[in-house]
Amino acid sequence: MARAVTTQRKIVFTALAWGIGLMIFFPILWTILTSFKTEATAIADPPVFFNFDWTLENYRVVQERSDYMRYLWNSVALALGSTFLGILIAVPAAWSMAFVPARRTKDVLLWMLSTKMLPAVGVLYPIRLILIQLGLLDSKIALIFILMLINLPIIIWMLYTYFREIPGEILEAARMDGATLKDEILYVLTPMAIPGIASTVLLNIILAWNEAFWTLTLTTVNAAPLTAFIASYSSPEGLFYAKLSAASTMAIAPILIMGWFSQKQLVRGLTFGAVK
Amino acid sequence: MGRITLDKVRKAFGDVEVIPPLDLRIEDGEFVVFVGPSGCGKSTLLRLIAGLEDVSGGEIRIDGTDATHLSPAKRGLAMVFQSYALYPHMTVRKNIAFPLKMAGMDKAEIDRRVDGAAKVLNLSSYIDRRPGQLSGGQRQRVAIGRAIVREPSAFLFDEPLSNLDAALRVGMRLEISELHKRLATTMIYVTHDQVEAMTMADKIVVLRAGHIEQVGSPLELYRTPRNTFVAGFIGSPKMNLIEGAEAEKHGAHTIGVRPEHFQISAEGGTWTGTIGVSEHLGSDTFFHVTVPGFAEPLTIRAGGEVDLHYGDTIHLTPDASQIHRFDAKGLRLS
Numbered sequence A: 001m002a003r004a005v006t007t008q009r010k011i012v013f014t015a016l017a018w019g020i021g022l023m024i025f026f027p028i029l030w031t032i033l034t035s036f037k038t039e040a041t042a043i044a045d046p047p048v049f050f051n052f053d054w055t056l057e058n059y060r061v062v063q064e065r066s067d068y069m070r071y072l073w074n075s076v077a078l079a080l081g082s083t084f085l086g087i088l089i090a091v092p093a094a095w096s097m098a099f100v101p102a103r104r105t106k107d108v109l110l111w112m113l114s115t116k117m118l119p120a121v122g123v124l125y126p127i128r129l130i131l132i133q134l135g136l137l138d139s140k141i142a143l144i145f146i147l148m149l150i151n152l153p154i155i156i157w158m159l160y161t162y163f164r165e166i167p168g169e170i171l172e173a174a175r176m177d178g179a180t181l182k183d184e185i186l187y188v189l190t191p192m193a194i195p196g197i198a199s200t201v202l203l204n205i206i207l208a209w210n211e212a213f214w215t216l217t218l219t220t221v222n223a224a225p226l227t228a229f230i231a232s233y234s235s236p237e238g239l240f241y242a243k244l245s246a247a248s249t250m251a252i253a254p255i256l257i258m259g260w261f262s263q264k265q266l267v268r269g270l271t272f273g274a275v276k
Numbered sequence B: 001m002g003r004i005t006l007d008k009v010r011k012a013f014g015d016v017e018v019i020p021p022l023d024l025r026i027e028d029g030e031f032v033v034f035v036g037p038s039g040c041g042k043s044t045l046l047r048l049i050a051g052l053e054d055v056s057g058g059e060i061r062i063d064g065t066d067a068t069h070l071s072p073a074k075r076g077l078a079m080v081f082q083s084y085a086l087y088p089h090m091t092v093r094k095n096i097a098f099p100l101k102m103a104g105m106d107k108a109e110i111d112r113r114v115d116g117a118a119k120v121l122n123l124s125s126y127i128d129r130r131p132g133q134l135s136g137g138q139r140q141r142v143a144i145g146r147a148i149v150r151e152p153s154a155f156l157f158d159e160p161l162s163n164l165d166a167a168l169r170v171g172m173r174l175e176i177s178e179l180h181k182r183l184a185t186t187m188i189y190v191t192h193d194q195v196e197a198m199t200m201a202d203k204i205v206v207l208r209a210g211h212i213e214q215v216g217s218p219l220e221l222y223r224t225p226r227n228t229f230v231a232g233f234i235g236s237p238k239m240n241l242i243e244g245a246e247a248e249k250h251g252a253h254t255i256g257v258r259p260e261h262f263q264i265s266a267e268g269g270t271w272t273g274t275i276g277v278s279e280h281l282g283s284d285t286f287f288h289v290t291v292p293g294f295a296e297p298l299t300i301r302a303g304g305e306v307d308l309h310y311g312d313t314i315h316l317t318p319d320a321s322q323i324h325r326f327d328a329k330g331l332r333l334s
């Protein structure tokens, strides 16, 4: 009987997992479906799922009305730029904390994480005023910097946990084998650290891509990324659900595709290196 | 060549002195084993010799030249770690070749040496696998291979067999001993397994809390332990240490008799006791015997097939020439 119980439980858990998975995915699916409807079918009651006249009209209108490519380019620049800059700072920082920890290393790590608890609005005006003073409002450079800073604690933590997994004895073995510091970094550390760095890069790109507070409050036109592109379609006058959906789909498509192809790396990244 | 001399070598971590000033001479070609209880500083001492830790004082000389402040790479020593410490992203071939590549050796010579080592260590069929695809014993062999290709002046082993199962451990023990016979290179081997120490060593160094308690050949330590600590540590099962009136009869504070140095009989003897637990190993039987007036039960070795059981009375006579006498400080009385 024990076997029957486990099979039953298995079915229940599988169904539950699928149910929750679909529930989480449903808004995205609905957005994508709606983007292919006409405005009329989009607000039809009862809602229609698949049997409507599929149309690309919304995409054409959205593309005509706003310059998608410019927003896309801004998003790419912000995500890649802030990730690159962040990794540049985080790798040596996490490195030294993992391999040459000091007495207060743990405190420093916790302090860095605590900055994530600060509500962002709390510093919105100071930062806005600073940027205005510097003439950097609505500039990509400033935003890259800010996105880098807000994600920095997380990527340092991630890299730190990865680096901690590299056993110190392997580095000592390399030293015994006659490796200089340069050889050690080149032939031993880097190859072992690359999977961890890769997951961190992926996660950081996604975080930066999805960031919607600073990107909306600190940009107007020039530096506005896809978050601003979506926001511009949710104006209160006239609700164009289908067009809003098309804009949203266009905004999330790149990141969705990237995420799909790097699932394995991402899962490893999100579990902070806990499972192998 | 591989003559290593430690002169008043000292190591402290912060305020804690793990190794008080210590002198030790290791001759070329010797197989030296460091033994001692956990935390006594065996690994630390080995790492000081390797150069992985800096000394807090004293001098280390290798073949007469001062190596105290040389980097690990420049000391010409090879180390085999307990965790194997293989490079996980490299194949067996690349792992073994790594030290040669670092030495800037040419490709053909590297291949020749790696193939030679792989053959000796039975690794040829795994040469293109990664460490993750090998068993514990195979990984240990790769680690040894990586050490021997360099032809170092001495090998350092830190408990290399402790992650292997019992059968494999015996096999690898023999392999390492054989390697030593063939290469005749100095080996320093850390273990807390006294059987490994007894069977492999030319010279055993018994450590306690960073102090050297005694240095000598396995039989010297077995026959004439300098104090009660060494007496209890070398030999298996442990030597019986008896204090009180019985010891005073021999003019000592403590006397020691090894389990194998008793005559047993059913009629009469020096001491009379009751058999408690017995362990039958086939070739030997060990009895734990409670003797009135003794603080701890005695361990007695008897032949393989002895018809004595739990609760039986047993008469014991220690072999008079095999009684070790120690003073109140635990030092041997001659």
Ligand SMILES: Nc1ncnc2c1ncn2[C@@H]1O[C@H](COP(=O)(O)OP(=O)(O)OP(=O)(O)O)[C@@H](O)[C@H]1O
Residues within 6 Å of the ligand: B013, B018, B036, B037, B038, B039, B040, B041, B042, B043, B044, B045, B192
């Ligand atoms: N990096 C370090 N910092 C501070 N203390 C240390 C450090 N390394 C070792 N110790 C201390 O030095 C002492 C000796 O350690 P060591 O590792 O040499 O012992 P060991 O004899 O090898 O023990 P085991 O048999 O358990 O491996 C221990 O008390 C340990 O706590």
Ligand SMILES: [Mg+2]
Residues within 6 Å of the ligand: B042, B043, B044
């Ligand atoms: Mg140790």
